[in-house]
Amino acid sequence: MARVFSKKRIIFWASVALSFVLLPLVFDGGFSLSMLSQMGIAIIFVLSYNMLLGQTGLLSFGHAVYFGLGAFVTAHIVNFIDQGSFWFPITFVPIVGGITGLLFALVLGFVTTRRAGTPFAMISLGIAEMVAASALMFTTFFGGEGGIVTNRTAGGVVAGISYGPQIQVFYLIAGWCLISMMGMYAITRTPLGRLANAVRDNPERVKFIGYNPVRVRWLMMTLSGFFAGVAGALATINYEIITAEALGLMASGNVVLMAFIGGINHFWGPIIGAVLVTLLQSALSTYTQAWLLYFGLFFLIIILYSPGGIANILAMHAPVIKARLFKSLASSYLIIFLASVPLIVGTIAVIEILYRGGAILGMSSLVSWSSSLVLIVVGLVVFRFAQRRVKSVWASLDLELRKRGFV
Amino acid sequence: MEFFLVTLLNSLSYGLLLFMLSSGLTLIFSMMGVLNFAHASFYMLGAYFAYQIGAYTGFWIALFLAPLVVGVIGAFTERFGLRAVHRFGHVAELLFTFGLAYVIEEVVHLVWGRAPVNYRIPETLDFTLFTLFTTQYPAYRAFMMLVSVVMLITLYLLLTRTRVGLIVQASLTHPSMVEALGHNVPRVFMFVFAGGCALAGLAGVLGGNMFITEPGMAFAVGSIVFVVVVFGGMGSLVGAFIASLIIGAIQTFSVALNLSLLDFLNLFGLSISEDSFWYSGLSITISQTAPVLPYLLMVLMLIIRPRGLMGNRET
Amino acid sequence: MNQNVSLRLSEVRKSFGSTSIINGVSLDVFEGERHAIIGPNGAGKSTLFNLISGRYGLSAGRIELKGQDITNLDPQNINRSGLSRSFQITNIFPKMSVYENIRCATLWSLGYRYSLFRRISTIRSVRNRADEIIELIGLGDREEKLAGELTYAEQRALEIGITIASGSDVILLDEPTAGMSRAETNAAVELISKVTRQKTLLMVEHDMGVVFDLADRISVLVYGEIIATGSPSEIRSNQLVKDAYLGTQEGVH
Numbered sequence: 001m002a003r004v005f006s007k008k009r010i011i012f013w014a015s016v017a018l019s020f021v022l023l024p025l026v027f028d029g030g031f032s033l034s035m036l037s038q039m040g041i042a043i044i045f046v047l048s049y050n051m052l053l054g055q056t057g058l059l060s061f062g063h064a065v066y067f068g069l070g071a072f073v074t075a076h077i078v079n080f081i082d083q084g085s086f087w088f089p090i091t092f093v094p095i096v097g098g099i100t101g102l103l104f105a106l107v108l109g110f111v112t113t114r115r116a117g118t119p120f121a122m123i124s125l126g127i128a129e130m131v132a133a134s135a136l137m138f139t140t141f142f143g144g145e146g147g148i149v150t151n152r153t154a155g156g157v158v159a160g161i162s163y164g165p166q167i168q169v170f171y172l173i174a175g176w177c178l179i180s181m182m183g184m185y186a187i188t189r190t191p192l193g194r195l196a197n198a199v200r201d202n203p204e205r206v207k208f209i210g211y212n213p214v215r216v217r218w219l220m221m222t223l224s225g226f227f228a229g230v231a232g233a234l235a236t237i238n239y240e241i242i243t244a245e246a247l248g249l250m251a252s253g254n255v256v257l258m259a260f261i262g263g264i265n266h267f268w269g270p271i272i273g274a275v276l277v278t279l280l281q282s283a284l285s286t287y288t289q290a291w292l293l294y295f296g297l298f299f300l301i302i303i304l305y306s307p308g309g310i311a312n313i314l315a316m317h318a319p320v321i322k323a324r325l326f327k328s329l330a331s332s333y334l335i336i337f338l339a340s341v342p343l344i345v346g347t348i349a350v351i352e353i354l355y356r357g358g359a360i361l362g363m364s365s366l367v368s369w370s371s372s373l374v375l376i377v378v379g380l381v382v383f384r385f386a387q388r389r390v391k392s393v394w395a396s397l398d399l400e401l402r403k404r405g406f407v
Numbered sequence: 408m409e410f411f412l413v414t415l416l417n418s419l420s421y422g423l424l425l426f427m428l429s430s431g432l433t434l435i436f437s438m439m440g441v442l443n444f445a446h447a448s449f450y451m452l453g454a455y456f457a458y459q460i461g462a463y464t465g466f467w468i469a470l471f472l473a474p475l476v477v478g479v480i481g482a483f484t485e486r487f488g489l490r491a492v493h494r495f496g497h498v499a500e501l502l503f504t505f506g507l508a509y510v511i512e513e514v515v516h517l518v519w520g521r522a523p524v525n526y527r528i529p530e531t532l533d534f535t536l537f538t539l540f541t542t543q544y545p546a547y548r549a550f551m552m553l554v555s556v557v558m559l560i561t562l563y564l565l566l567t568r569t570r571v572g573l574i575v576q577a578s579l580t581h582p583s584m585v586e587a588l589g590h591n592v593p594r595v596f597m598f599v600f601a602g603g604c605a606l607a608g609l610a611g612v613l614g615g616n617m618f619i620t621e622p623g624m625a626f627a628v629g630s631i632v633f634v635v636v637v638f639g640g641m642g643s644l645v646g647a648f649i650a651s652l653i654i655g656a657i658q659t660f661s662v663a664l665n666l667s668l669l670d671f672l673n674l675f676g677l678s679i680s681e682d683s684f685w686y687s688g689l690s691i692t693i694s695q696t697a698p699v700l701p702y703l704l705m706v707l708m709l710i711i712r713p714r715g716l717m718g719n720r721e722t
Numbered sequence: 723m724n725q726n727v728s729l730r731l732s733e734v735r736k737s738f739g740s741t742s743i744i745n746g747v748s749l750d751v752f753e754g755e756r757h758a759i760i761g762p763n764g765a766g767k768s769t770l771f772n773l774i775s776g777r778y779g780l781s782a783g784r785i786e787l788k789g790q791d792i793t794n795l796d797p798q799n800i801n802r803s804g805l806s807r808s809f810q811i812t813n814i815f816p817k818m819s820v821y822e823n824i825r826c827a828t829l830w831s832l833g834y835r836y837s838l839f840r841r842i843s844t845i846r847s848v849r850n851r852a853d854e855i856i857e858l859i860g861l862g863d864r865e866e867k868l869a870g871e872l873t874y875a876e877q878r879a880l881e882i883g884i885t886i887a888s889g890s891d892v893i894l895l896d897e898p899t900a901g902m903s904r905a906e907t908n909a910a911v912e913l914i915s916k917v918t919r920q921k922t923l924l925m926v927e928h929d930m931g932v933v934f935d936l937a938d939r940i941s942v943l944v945y946g947e948i949i950a951t952g953s954p955s956e957i958r959s960n961q962l963v964k965d966a967y968l969g970t971q972e973g974v975h
């Protein structure tokens with residue numbers, strides 16, 4: 001049991017904790033703080049999703065159901081606290097969300113996890129649609145169009161913390177994020193976590209080594225629902241309002257995109273996706289109306305060129321860096337970067353022209369259009385050339401790496 | 408009686424529209440094993456293109472051109488998108504279509520804005536065909552049904568009576584064998600995909616002015632089409648047909664029925680006061696539950712009989 | 723060789739629709755014996771394995787494992803009762819390492835269920851058993867490789883490793899040497915003898931060299947029926963068998 005508290009492990013999680021503590025000092029300012037809070041919530045949510053997808057092989061299009069239900073129950077509980085019906089510290093309220101998510105996942109999961117693959121995806125979609133549609137029916141619980149409003153300072157000040165200021169809420173989220181990350185990571189190291197991987201790879205074979213793949217899926221679904229509920233609870237606390245949108249298909253689709261863009265094959269992959277997508281959503285949306293389009297295009301590009309996501313791209317370079325061979329890639333990467341600049345700029349220009357009704361940057365419509373199209377064409381040509389070059393460099397690199405035993 | 412007949416006719420025209428959509432989806436699924444999430448997006452494109460083209464050329468030419476354009480776009484999607492992702496497996500293909508749906512919706516926002524567009528029924532078809540008791544039945548609905556039926560019969564004949572159709576049918580179940588016999592199966596796939604999209608586009612041309620033409624339409628119809636396909640059995644055209652009619656009927660009837668359990672109880676002389684705890688639950692009318700019903704059916708079907716009414720593939 | 727019956731098939735039948743694949747197979751496999759099933763393609767050998775291991779349900783008949791009725795039980799329950807099988811088409815966990823493949827297969831027999839509260843890397847018994855098996859199948863230096871990246875022969879060895887990892891008494895191997903070269907086959911035969919010492923082995927094989935090397939007894943399955951059971955020399959000289967399968971070549975070995 002000595003290995004549980006190995007030095008390396010403690011140092012790792014302590015540094016993560018430390019960086020969480022320091023983040024708001026580096027990124028100060030109201031906007032940054034609220035975005036960091038958003039990221040924390042998204043990280044918990046997307047990691048819970050990847051327990052299903054990356055670890056157990058279950059593609060769900062309705063994961064936001066557990067997030068949303070956790071959020072709504074939490075909202076009602078916080079309101080009860082606010083009214084004085086009972087007292088419970090806000091700090092531990094996310095447990096309520098977690099238990100909500102767990103219970104719903106337990107019940108719904110019993111039915112849904114009997115199938116995998118496409119039937120599971122469809123049934124998750126169906127349930128999500130059902131819940132979203134019912135949300136408008138049961139207005140007392142879901143608050144109708146306006147949702148449910150709460151007050152995160154409910155219950156008064158505890159140990160000097162009221163959760164009024166955003167910084168306090170951030171640290172609450174950061175704390176739960178750390179605990180959740182540690183918990184979900186720990187699960188991957190247990191027999192259940194390993195069996196989940198086996199079920200992902202080959203559910204049939206799992207039966208012949210003595211385990212019921214349905215039971216494995218069901219358990220993972222239940223645990224995943226717990227963490228999704230925690231994320232939902234934190235969202236309620238953070239925004240002080242929760243609407244039916246939170247358990248809708250948009251939210252479910254969002255977490256799929258986040259997980260994939262980040263990379264589902266590594267534990268930390270989806271974290272990248274959550275951070276990046278939250279960043280894009282907040283930052284981009286202030287500059288352009290087309291952010292969702294860019295988002296979708298980015299997702300398509302990832303699927304086409306690197307379905308393992310950004311994490312895969314990074315992991316791919318690890319052996320290269322270890323073998324100190326990165327130099328050979330550097331020049332071809334530079335070229336492809338230079339090539340993609342006109343391509344990307346041109347595409348953005350076209351999109352922005354369309355959104356702004358014909359012209360950008362004070363140029364006339366004709367100039368705008370022609371310069372954008374020229375950029376795109378030039379970019380495409382150079383890009384194809386650069387792409388081929390990168391591919392050939394990688395091919396010889398791959399050979400070299402195998403020869404030297406790095407792969 | 409009047410209500411029943413009118414609603415029945417309406418559900419028939421809606422059901423046929425659903426079948427046009429779900430038949431394309433079923434063909435694509437049978438052939439490529441991919442559930443095309445973006446299928447309803449092509450439906451939406453059909454409507455918007457018909458609106459746009461029709462503004463210059465009038466409805467009848469748009470009726471012909473718009474599905475063609477959508478088909479071409481479908482062909483491109485298959486050739487440069489799906490085919491590239493094919494080697495990464497079914498999940499990647501599914502996700503590609505998922506991302507595509509996102510992108511198409513945003514492009515529509517981009518070009519035509521977020522508000523509904525004024526895609527109207529052409530004047531030549533905007534009259535009352537007949538009057539059933541006191542309800543006027545619009546000619547356009549009958550036209551929709553006519554086109555649907557003609558299109559579907561054509562499709563059926565194409566698939567069963569022509570050489571191309573035979574190749575397509577064979578590729579549905581044994582693509583590698585067909586390829587071994589010397590046929591260009593990837594090209595067959597591309598045509599089937601394009602054909603399915605064109606069908607969706609045609610449904611859009613017809614449905615877009617009957618119902619509303621706005622960016623949210625893909626999402627709204629898309630979900631129902633999935634329900635139909637899953638309910639009827641993924642991969643079965645007959646199942647899709649039966650399911651389209653059933654789901655179409657359920658949706659059309661339920662939306663119009665303002666009856667609740669409370670009304671049912673009232674029939675027996677029982678009533679509950681408004682203050683009672685049970686009131687809000689029991690007073691939910693069927694029309695209020697209408698949005699949920701198709702999904703409820705789908706979930707039940709997936710639990711009880713995952714291969715649907717007539718399907719033979721579970722995945 | 724003991725006279726206890728480890729595996730007993732009684733009048734087992736299986737039809738798919740109107741097609742009858744297994745037409746009344748009765749067989750006793752004794753404890754500790756090495757029993758091979760041979761026969762022409764399409765005879766139903768893999769189907770028989772699927773019936774015994776629970777992958778398919780029986781249309782009629784009974785199967786008993788060490789006296790316990792396992793007819794129509796789920797595969798995982800049959801496995802837990804002490805029967806493991808390998809697959810003709812390699813059926814491993816491709817995105818997991820060799821070590822993890824074996825480790826998962828050891829879990830149930832070492833008492834771990836769907837356990838959430840142990841870190842798997844610290845369970846000594848699991849680690850030791852996994853190391854033992856990996857050494858046995860000769861993949862010690864490939865332990866960290868992803869199973870999907872192994873060579874074909876290495877994957878077949880892994881397949882056998884997964885099968886024996888749970889320490890089951892009754893092992894079913896479905897064409898373990900399929901697709902192997904002569905050298906690979908010899909290595910596989912050695913491996914199989916080693917790992918099935920003191921266990922009951924039921925094996926489907928096409929390679930007659932392997933069969934006559936390993937088997938204590940042989941059963942011949944033709945069109946879903948066993949036409950002969952006996953020692954290798956008995957089978958070799960059996961006329962029915964020669965007509966149906968072995969052919970009239972002298973020195974089949």
